[in-house]
Amino acid sequence: MTPDIKLSSIPLNSLRTGPSSAPATAAAVPLELLRPIAAATLAPGESASAEVLQNRPRDGQFELLLRLARANAAPVEVSVRSPQPLPAGTELRVQALSPVRLLAVLAPPAESGAAPPTLTRLDPQLFPNGTLLQARVMESQPVTGEQNRFALLARLLQGPAAGALLSLDSSRPQPPGTLLTAAVENGALRLSSASEQVRQLDLLQGMRLTLPDQAPATPMLRTLERLASLPDLPPLLQASMQQVLKHVATPEHLATPAGVAQAIRQSGIFLEASLQQLQQALSTGNAAPSQGTAENTPAAVNLPPLTRLLPLLASLATPPGTEPLPGADFKASVLNLLITLQQHLPADPGRSLAMPPGPWQPSLQVRPGLFPLPTRTVQALTENADLGGLLRLTAALLSRIQHHQFQSLGQTQTFADGSSQTVWQLDLPLRDGQQFTQVQLRIQREQQAPDQRQSEQTPQWEIRLAFNLDHLGPLQVVARLYKGRVSSEFWAEQASTLRLVNSQLEQLRDRLLTRGLEVGELSCHRGSPPQPQQAVQQRWIDEVT
Structure with missing residues (x-):
C-alpha cells in the first residue's frame, strides 16, 4: 500500500516568489538537556528565543551551550545535547517538550517577509510512526512532465514543529486552504478519511x-x-x-x-x-412472515x-x-x-x-x-x-x-495490515459489608493479521486492575495472557502492601497452575506501572493542540 503524501525535495521556488524563496532546510532539531530544566525557567509547551554560545563534539553528538532569552526575566544558560552541529551565534526558537527535552527551530531572518523553516524530512525522534499531523495547504501545483503528481507547500498547525512548512509530494491534488490530517508512516504521510477525522474529533x-x-x-x-x-x-x-x-x-x-x-x-x-x-x-419478533408493508418490516x-x-x-x-x-x-x-x-x-x-x-491534578492530559x-x-x-x-x-x-x-x-x-486492537475500560462498583469501593478494569485484546498458514490466530490479552483500598492503598495489577502462558505484575505504593503481596505470590502461582496455565514471571514493584502501550496508529490526541 503506497502512501498518499511523501516528504519531497521537489524545488518549490516556482511556487514562492520574493524573499520567501529561501531554499528548503530541515530546521527542526531535537535537543536533550544535560540537566532537567525547572518549570519556572521554561515550562513544557512554552517557547523562548535562544542563541548558541558554544558548540563542541562529544561522543558522536554535539554539546551546545544556549542562552535562553525570556520575556520579563533574565537570560538563562543551559547545556544541551544535539544530533547535529549548530555554529556559535546561531539564533534559535526553542520549545520545551518536557523537563529534559527541547525542540529547536532555526529562527527566520529578521528582514520583513522572511519564510519560516521548510521541512523536507521528518525527524523520527519528533515524528515517530503513528504521529497525527494537521497541516494547511498553502500552495499547490502539478509536477511538470508527470501525471498524478503534485507539489504541495503546507504549514504545520500543531505539534513540536508548529508553524514550519512541509514540502510535500502528493498523489492527488490538494487545493490551497485544504486541511490535511495525516498519520506518519515510515517517514511518509497517510491521509485519514473524512469520516475517521470526524470520529477522532468527536471522541x-x-x-x-x-x-x-x-x-x-x-x-x-x-x-x-x-x-x-x-x-x-x-x-x-x-x-x-x-x-x-x-x-x-x-x-x-x-x-x-x-x-x-x-x-x-x-x-x-x-x-x-x-x-x-x-x-x-x-x-x-414483530416482523411478519409474509410480505409486508413498510410499517411492519423489521427496519x-x-x-x-x-x-x-x-x-x-x-x-x-x-x-x-x-x-x-x-x-x-x-x-x-x-x-x-x-x-x-x-x-x-x-x-x-x-x-x-x-x-x-x-483539588485536581495539574496539567491533566x-x-x-x-x-x-x-x-x-x-x-x-x-x-x-x-x-x-x-x-x-x-x-x-x-x-x-x-x-x-x-x-x-x-x-x-x-x-x-489487518491486525486489530480492542479495549474495554470500565469500573466495577463493589459492596463489601457496609463499605462501598470500586475496581477499575482495562481489558486489551490484540489480534494479529490474518495468516493463510494458520486457520485461527491466537489473540494476546492484557488485563489491568486498579484498586484503592483503605488498608492497602493504591494497588495495580497488570496480567498478560498469550497461548496459555500468563504473567503478572503487582504495583503498590505502600511498602507494607508490597510485602503482603509478595508473600502470596507462590500461592497465586499454584492456583494458576491448577487452572492448567503455564505461569511466567510473577513480580512485585514499588510505585505505579507504565501507562498502557499504545499501538503506533493511536497517538492521535494531543491536548496541546
Whole structure:
C-alpha cells in the first residue's frame, strides 16, 4: 500500500516568489538537556528565543551551550545535547517538550517577509510512526512532465514543529486552504478519511467534556444508600435508588468467572449496544412472515423514547448472579435515577450538574490510554447529603461511565495490515459489608493479521486492575495472557502492601497452575506501572493542540 503524501525535495521556488524563496532546510532539531530544566525557567509547551554560545563534539553528538532569552526575566544558560552541529551565534526558537527535552527551530531572518523553516524530512525522534499531523495547504501545483503528481507547500498547525512548512509530494491534488490530517508512516504521510477525522474529533471532544466532570461511584453510592433509607421519599424516587443499588456486586459474586462476566456486561459501557440488540430482537419478533408493508418490516420497528424506556429497563434490574436482560444495566439505572431526581427536585434554573471546583491534578492530559482515571475530592457533597448533592454525584458518575466508553472507542481500531486492537475500560462498583469501593478494569485484546498458514490466530490479552483500598492503598495489577502462558505484575505504593503481596505470590502461582496455565514471571514493584502501550496508529490526541 503506497502512501498518499511523501516528504519531497521537489524545488518549490516556482511556487514562492520574493524573499520567501529561501531554499528548503530541515530546521527542526531535537535537543536533550544535560540537566532537567525547572518549570519556572521554561515550562513544557512554552517557547523562548535562544542563541548558541558554544558548540563542541562529544561522543558522536554535539554539546551546545544556549542562552535562553525570556520575556520579563533574565537570560538563562543551559547545556544541551544535539544530533547535529549548530555554529556559535546561531539564533534559535526553542520549545520545551518536557523537563529534559527541547525542540529547536532555526529562527527566520529578521528582514520583513522572511519564510519560516521548510521541512523536507521528518525527524523520527519528533515524528515517530503513528504521529497525527494537521497541516494547511498553502500552495499547490502539478509536477511538470508527470501525471498524478503534485507539489504541495503546507504549514504545520500543531505539534513540536508548529508553524514550519512541509514540502510535500502528493498523489492527488490538494487545493490551497485544504486541511490535511495525516498519520506518519515510515517517514511518509497517510491521509485519514473524512469520516475517521470526524470520529477522532468527536471522541476527543467527548473525552474533554467528561473527564473534568467525572467522579467515582463510591461517594455517590454512600450518599445514595444513606438517602434511600429516609422516610417519606416519593415511591418512584425510592425505587430508582434501589434499582441502582441492585447493580452493585459483592466479593462473593466476583469470585466466579460467571460473576465477573456478568458484572462486566452490566457495568454500563455496553448500554447502547444492548439497546441495539434489544431493538433487533423486537424487530425480529414483530416482523411478519409474509410480505409486508413498510410499517411492519423489521427496519420500521423502533424503541420508545429513552425517557419512557429507561424507567422500564431500570425496573428490570437484576441482582448479581442473575442473567440480565438486554439494556438492564448500571448505566441505564444511573440515567433513570438522574432523570427521576430532576423530576422530583424543585425547578432551579441556576442549578448546575457540574462538580464544584476543588483539588485536581495539574496539567491533566486528555488522551486514549489514561488509566486509571484520577479521583477527586467530593467531601463537601457527601458530608451534608441531600438530593441536590446526590443529583450532582449521579451526573458525575454518569460522566465517568461515558469517559470510559470514549476511552474504549478511542483505543479500539483495525490497522492497515489487518491486525486489530480492542479495549474495554470500565469500573466495577463493589459492596463489601457496609463499605462501598470500586475496581477499575482495562481489558486489551490484540489480534494479529490474518495468516493463510494458520486457520485461527491466537489473540494476546492484557488485563489491568486498579484498586484503592483503605488498608492497602493504591494497588495495580497488570496480567498478560498469550497461548496459555500468563504473567503478572503487582504495583503498590505502600511498602507494607508490597510485602503482603509478595508473600502470596507462590500461592497465586499454584492456583494458576491448577487452572492448567503455564505461569511466567510473577513480580512485585514499588510505585505505579507504565501507562498502557499504545499501538503506533493511536497517538492521535494531543491536548496541546
